[in-house]
Amino acid sequence: MTMTTDVRAAVVARGLSKTYGQGDAAVHALRGIDVSFATGAFTAIMGPSGSGKSTLMHCLAGLDTVSSGHVHIGDADITTLSDKQLTLLRRERIGFVFQAFNLLPTLTAEQNIRLPLEIAGRQADQVLMDRVVETVGLRDRLSHKPSQLSGGQQQRVAVARALVSKPQVIFADEPTGNLDSRSGAEVLSFLRRSVRELGQTIVMVTHDPVAASYADRVVFLRDGLLVSEVTQPTPQSVHDMLLKLEA
Numbered sequence: 001m002t003m004t005t006d007v008r009a010a011v012v013a014r015g016l017s018k019t020y021g022q023g024d025a026a027v028h029a030l031r032g033i034d035v036s037f038a039t040g041a042f043t044a045i046m047g048p049s050g051s052g053k054s055t056l057m058h059c060l061a062g063l064d065t066v067s068s069g070h071v072h073i074g075d076a077d078i079t080t081l082s083d084k085q086l087t088l089l090r091r092e093r094i095g096f097v098f099q100a101f102n103l104l105p106t107l108t109a110e111q112n113i114r115l116p117l118e119i120a121g122r123q124a125d126q127v128l129m130d131r132v133v134e135t136v137g138l139r140d141r142l143s144h145k146p147s148q149l150s151g152g153q154q155q156r157v158a159v160a161r162a163l164v165s166k167p168q169v170i171f172a173d174e175p176t177g178n179l180d181s182r183s184g185a186e187v188l189s190f191l192r193r194s195v196r197e198l199g200q201t202i203v204m205v206t207h208d209p210v211a212a213s214y215a216d217r218v219v220f221l222r223d224g225l226l227v228s229e230v231t232q233p234t235p236q237s238v239h240d241m242l243l244k245l246e247a
Contacts, residue, residue, distance in 0.1 A: 008092050009036040010169045010201040011060055017067035018055055018224075029055040031224040032069070042195045042202045044212040046238065047221035048246045049078070054173065056221065057205045061094055061171045062086045072169050095162030095170035097191075099177035101154040103146040109153075110142040113160045124164060128198075132163045135197060136190045152183025159190055163200060171193075172204040176211050188214040209238035220245060 018030040029052045037043050037060075045053045056066035060071055070079050073093055103112045113133075117124050133139055136156040146154050155175060162170045171232045172191065176184030192214050194200040204215065212218045213235045219246060220228040222245045230237050 001210050009072075010039040010074065011037040011203065012072045013056075013060060013069065014072075016056070016059060016066055017068045017069065018052075018059055018064070019067045026176045027225055030059065030066075033221075033224075033226050035219060035226055037201065037203050038120075038217075038219045039168075039201050040195065040199045041217065042215045043194055043204070044204065044218045044233070045205045045221065046207065046209075046212055046218055046242065049207075050215070051221040051245075052224040055220050055224075057171055057173055057203065060203065061096070062090055072083045091116070092165075095165060095167035097155070097158050097162050097170060097172040097175045099174040101146070101151075101158045101178075103154055103157060105146050108143050108145055109138060109149065111155045112146070112157050113142075113164055116161060120165070122165070125166065128166065129164055131198065132160050132194075135163075135193050136160045137186075151179050152181065152186050155179060155183070155187045156190055159187060159194070163179050163194055163198065167200075169201045169203060172202060174206055175204065176206070176208065181210075184208075184211065193212065195247035207237045 013033055013035050016030055020029060033056065045056060047053045055064065059066050066079050070077050070230040076089060079091060081089060097221055112125055136159055138156055138160060141149060144225045176187055179187065188211055191202055195202055206212050213233050215233060217227060218230045218233045218238055220241055227245065228241060230241055
């Protein structure tokens with residue numbers, strides 16, 4: 001399946017391959033993937049276990065090296081950058097939301113949200129900060145430490161932390177994996193609102209058809225290949241496609 005050219009793409013992968021090991025022990029996690037992710041859109045990546053979805057995200061985000069091919073984030077080909085350049089690009093252009101909330105327990109919610117900006121030596125855009133806090137519904141929780149917050153609230157802090165640095169793209173890896181269904185729905189709603197209201201670009205790996213249904217588009221991997229996609233997904237359409245891929 002080939003990538004459709006998108007002049008407004010936030011992330012583009014061309015001929016992306018990733019192989020672990022050598023010779024008979026080689027595992028081909030990705031096999032020449034062409035895909036683009038539109039600016040200001042919410043895209044989910046799905047596939048059966050072992051399909052390569054997490055590897056794809058790690059390569060797109062510069063967390064793992066590629067064996068061949070190229071990844072562009074905006075105008076930057078991240079596959080040609082040095083480790084130092086890549087670290088700076090991740091800090092300035094990429095936001096991350098992981099399954100584990102990765103909050104510092106000694107800091108308040110507000111301090112956790114501001115932390116990446118402080119590390120980068122950047123001033124917070126207070127208008128954006130206020131808007132993000134409103135969007136994720138944390139106004140009355142800013143002085144609380146993580147231990148005083150529910151799992152859903154902690155993940156919303158993590159989402160806010162990713163949003164306030166105005167990244168070109170946010171990569172979310174199973175962001176609701178540690179949450180109950182109600183908290184998960186809250187976090188997914190906030191991710192979708194950040195796309196609709198803040199113009200954010202989000203690429204999310206998930207195994208959950210309900211989570212994927214919050215996205216604008218779902219791309220499906222199998223055996224390291226991009227094999228299908230669904231736009232305007234519903235839990236049922238995603239579930240049906242996964243069943244088809246696992247058959």
